[in-house]
Amino acid sequence: MHHVHAEPVPEMVRNMLKQTALHAEHLRLGARMVDFAGWDMPIQYHSQLDEHHAVRSAAGMFDVAHMSAIDLLGAQTRDFLRHLLANDVARLQSPGKALYSCMLNHDGGVIDDLIVYFIDDSWFRLVVNAGTTDKDLAWLQTEACAFGVEVRQRRDLGILAVQGPGARARVHAVLPPDLAERASALTPFSAAWHGELFVGRTGYTGEDGYELIVPHDDLQVIWRALLAAGVSPCGLGARDTLRLEAGMNLYGQDMDETVSPLECGLAWTVSLTDAHRRFVGREALEALRATLSRKAIGLVLEGRGVLRGHMPVRAAGGALGEITSGGYAPTLKGSIALARIPLDARGPFEVEIRGQWHAVREVKPPFVRHGKVLVASAAAAPRD
Amino acid sequence: MSNTPADLKYAKSHEWVKTLPDGTLLIGITDHAQAALGDLVFVETPKVGRVLAAGEACCVVESVKAASDVYAPVAGTVIEANTRLGENPELVNDAPYEAGWLWKLQPANPADVDGLLDAAGYVASLA
Numbered sequence: 001m002h003h004v005h006a007e008p009v010p011e012m013v014r015n016m017l018k019q020t021a022l023h024a025e026h027l028r029l030g031a032r033m034v035d036f037a038g039w040d041m042p043i044q045y046h047s048q049l050d051e052h053h054a055v056r057s058a059a060g061m062f063d064v065a066h067m068s069a070i071d072l073l074g075a076q077t078r079d080f081l082r083h084l085l086a087n088d089v090a091r092l093q094s095p096g097k098a099l100y101s102c103m104l105n106h107d108g109g110v111i112d113d114l115i116v117y118f119i120d121d122s123w124f125r126l127v128v129n130a131g132t133t134d135k136d137l138a139w140l141q142t143e144a145c146a147f148g149v150e151v152r153q154r155r156d157l158g159i160l161a162v163q164g165p166g167a168r169a170r171v172h173a174v175l176p177p178d179l180a181e182r183a184s185a186l187t188p189f190s191a192a193w194h195g196e197l198f199v200g201r202t203g204y205t206g207e208d209g210y211e212l213i214v215p216h217d218d219l220q221v222i223w224r225a226l227l228a229a230g231v232s233p234c235g236l237g238a239r240d241t242l243r244l245e246a247g248m249n250l251y252g253q254d255m256d257e258t259v260s261p262l263e264c265g266l267a268w269t270v271s272l273t274d275a276h277r278r279f280v281g282r283e284a285l286e287a288l289r290a291t292l293s294r295k296a297i298g299l300v301l302e303g304r305g306v307l308r309g310h311m312p313v314r315a316a317g318g319a320l321g322e323i324t325s326g327g328y329a330p331t332l333k334g335s336i337a338l339a340r341i342p343l344d345a346r347g348p349f350e351v352e353i354r355g356q357w358h359a360v361r362e363v364k365p366p367f368v369r370h371g372k373v374l375v376a377s378a379a380a381a382p383r384d
Numbered sequence: 385m386s387n388t389p390a391d392l393k394y395a396k397s398h399e400w401v402k403t404l405p406d407g408t409l410l411i412g413i414t415d416h417a418q419a420a421l422g423d424l425v426f427v428e429t430p431k432v433g434r435v436l437a438a439g440e441a442c443c444v445v446e447s448v449k450a451a452s453d454v455y456a457p458v459a460g461t462v463i464e465a466n467t468r469l470g471e472n473p474e475l476v477n478d479a480p481y482e483a484g485w486l487w488k489l490q491p492a493n494p495a496d497v498d499g500l501l502d503a504a505g506y507v508a509s510l511a
Contacts, residue, residue, distance in 0.1 A: 032422075043449075044422060047422070047423055048448045048449075049423040049425075049448065237449060241448060304426060305426055305428070305446075306425060306426050306446045306451065308451065327448065328425040328426070328446070328448050335426075354444070354451075
């Protein structure tokens with residue numbers, strides 16, 4: 001077999017990788033560690049499938065401290081973000097409200113996808129991907145100049161995602177009482193804070209839960225308290241199967257700087273309502289709308305096997321596309337994918353797995369939300 | 385530490401071989417291999433009747449993470465595949481040397497098995 005020996009990161013390379021404040025916790029729990037965007041991160045602890053199911057049925061937590069919190073400070077921060085982001089922060093009217101958005105280049109390609117939190121009129125907070133942090137910061141610095149906005153990366157803070165139907169109650173039990181009370185009143189996509197403890201009701205799993213942005217020392221204390229309370233530690237492997245079932249894009253796989261939000265299922269995050277808002281990439285997107293040639297769809301494999309990234313997708317008539325993210329969906333007990341295909345392609349669709357074409361069904365993501373399967377899965381259908 | 389039974393033969397590429405009383409061979413992947421792969425979610429076993437050369441890729445095991453080829457440790461003809469793995473690929477994780485066997489082979493030359501590694505040799509190859 002291949003892969004078996006290729007996996008462990010050599011000691012010399014490992015020593016050059018960055019570590020989060022929870023690194024020792026992962027090693028103590030026996031996690032299998034991998035190089036993720038230059039960080040030594042847990043891909044799984046014991047079983048990736050068990051970790052996945054723990055989040056769908058109870059509560060799991062993910063060290064995502066490799067991602068970056070970036071604070072934007074200054075009187076013109078809102079104007080700056082209305083210029084910078086494809087989604088419109090004018091929607092954020094009460095402190096704590098959050099918004100998902102793409103940050104585009106002038107060609108309409110996605111530099112990164114991010115969450116922005118409105119804290120007060122001179123303070124917004126971004127959470128951006130690990131692999132894109134350096135280029136994001138460079139872009140932010142350049143664009144922020146004209147608005148007199150200060151860009152401050154919060155290296156002093158780490159991020160912990162706690163997700164699942166039982167996650168919020170577990171988190172409330174370890175927070176200071178007044179913060180717990182305010183957190184319990186949060187609507188989805190909003191945040192509360194107390195000093196440097198920041199609690200956002202957001203996530204990347206399709207389940208209820210929080211993303212906590214806290215100083216590194218607090219991160220360790222909260223991690224241990226949640227572990228003692230029975231929250232399952234989950235690796236990046238389960239994070240990936242959970243987000244795929246939730247129909248959520250992964251930057252670098254489902255989109256990048258060569259793909260616009262209109263071609264990766266994120267048109268809903270582009271706000272064109274205010275005609276006067278000339279955000280970066282708007283002109284290119286408006287031109288692209290007339291000539292759009294690709295779209296993103298969800299696929300469910302009808303038989304057995306596993307869909308993987310880069311596998312060719314064939315539409316009726318032979319038009320070709322490609323899977324951008326694919327994998328085994330533990331909740332469906334089958335395989336699903338996100339794919340990019342020609343705009344006018346029609347089913348039936350097939351995917352080539354190791355030289356053979358297999359029938360797949362087009363579906364509209366998400367595949368799973370709040371523990372419930374939303375698409376009829378081939379595997380769940382009665383077998384002959 | 386992974387389990388490597390002393391009564392089996394091994395290939396460096398992580399397959400184990402058990403000679404059955406009738407001279408046929410039972411083949412699977414080692415405990416070390418299944419642990420490294422993680423949770424298996426799909427196994428594609430070779431078709432019965434297929435003639436395999438030694439070292440030929442003939443079976444695919446897919447974990448949540450990746451697909452991996454499994455090779456024929458010796459030459460021969462596939463006489464049975466473990467059909468239970470269709471519904472229950474996790475048997476390879478749970479019992480790699482028993483219920484998780486992959487296929488049964490009629491060896492072209494029974495003496496070929498002698499050329500495989502013993503348990504100590506396989507464990508040494510992992511270092």
